[in-house]
Amino acid sequence: EYTMPYLLEGGFSWAREPLYQGFFVGDKDEATSEKKIANRAKVEEYLQKYSDVEAKILLCPMFTRSGRPAFDEFFDWIADLSLKYPCVKGIEMHNEPNLKHFWGWSASDYAQSCIDGISIIKKKNPSVPVSIGSISHLWWGPGIKFLQTSLKAGVLEHADGITTHPYRQGIAPEGGSMHCDKNDPNGLEKELVDFWAMIQKYNPN
Numbered sequence: 001e002y003t004m005p006y007l008l009e010g011g012f013s014w015a016r017e018p019l020y021q022g023f024f025v026g027d028k029d030e031a032t033s034e035k036k037i038a039n040r041a042k043v044e045e046y047l048q049k050y051s052d053v054e055a056k057i058l059l060c061p062m063f064t065r066s067g068r069p070a071f072d073e074f075f076d077w078i079a080d081l082s083l084k085y086p087c088v089k090g091i092e093m094h095n096e097p098n099l100k101h102f103w104g105w106s107a108s109d110y111a112q113s114c115i116d117g118i119s120i121i122k123k124k125n126p127s128v129p130v131s132i133g134s135i136s137h138l139w140w141g142p143g144i145k146f147l148q149t150s151l152k153a154g155v156l157e158h159a160d161g162i163t164t165h166p167y168r169q170g171i172a173p174e175g176g177s178m179h180c181d182k183n184d185p186n187g188l189e190k191e192l193v194d195f196w197a198m199i200q201k202y203n204p205n
Contacts, residue, residue, distance in 0.1 A: 008053060015050070018060040018095055019043065024077065025070045040077065050087035057087045060095055060134070062102070065109050066116035075117045079124035090129040091121060092163055096136040098146035107146045111153035118158045131161040138166040138191050139179035144198075151202040162199055166191065 007015055023039050050057050061078050063071060082088045093114045097103035103110055114132050121130055132155050135143040147164075156162060171182055179191045 004049065004053065007055060014056045014058060014089075016058045016060055016092070017043075017046075018062050019078070020062040021064055021070065021074045025073045044081070044085070047081060047085040047087055051085050055087050056089045057085075058090045058092050059088055060092045061117070062094060063113060063117060065105055066113040071113070071116070072120060075120035076124070078117075079121045079128075082121065082125045082128040088128070090131065092134050093117060093130065093132045093159070095134055096143075096165065098135045098143040107149035108153050110146075111150040111155040114150070114155045115158045129160040131163045132156060132159040133162040133164055136165050136167065138164055138195055148198075148202075151199070156199075156203045164195065 006012075024036050024043070026033065026036065047057065059078060059081065061074065063074060065071070078091065082091060094110070095102050097107075097110045118130050118132075121128065132150070133147055135147050137143050166188065171187070179194060180187060184190065
C-alpha cells in the first residue's frame, strides 16, 4: 500500500524482490517454523498483488551454498512462485556475490550453487529466464575477477543471461567511465560494449 502507487504512477514496469533463504526455510535439523511459513505466505500475498496490477518482478533468491536440504527446499519454492504468479518474469541468482557481506564463500562455490539452484528451477519451470552474475559495479577489478572465476566454472552454460550493477562511483550515469575516460560522454555505453565482449569470450551465445 506504500510503494505500489509509486511503482505504477512512476511508470516503472519492473521491480526486484530479494528473498533471503533463512527467512523462508529451515536448516538441516530444523523443521520449517510457523514464522517461516508465515513469511512465505506474505511473499505470496505480495506477488499476487503485483500480478493483479500486471507488474513485472525479478525475484532475487539470496541463498547459501548448495548441499543442504534447506537449499533444495528454498529453490523448490522459488520455482513454484515462478509458476504460480504471472508477475514473476525472471530470477536473478543472488545479489552482488562478489561482496563478502552478501556471499561469504568462494566464486567457485557461487558457481556450483547457481548450477544446482538453476537445475531445481528449470526442472519445474523450464521457461522462466534465470540470470547469474549480479556483481557490484561494471568494471571494478575484484568484482570482475569474481565473475570471471564463476564463468570459468561453466555457470553461464546453465543460465539464460547475465546481470551486473553499473554503479558510477560518483560519475553521472549519462557519461564518464570507471573503465576508461571519466570525461567521455559515451563512457557508460563503451563500458557495456566492453563488458559484453568480455562475457562472449566465455559464452558467445
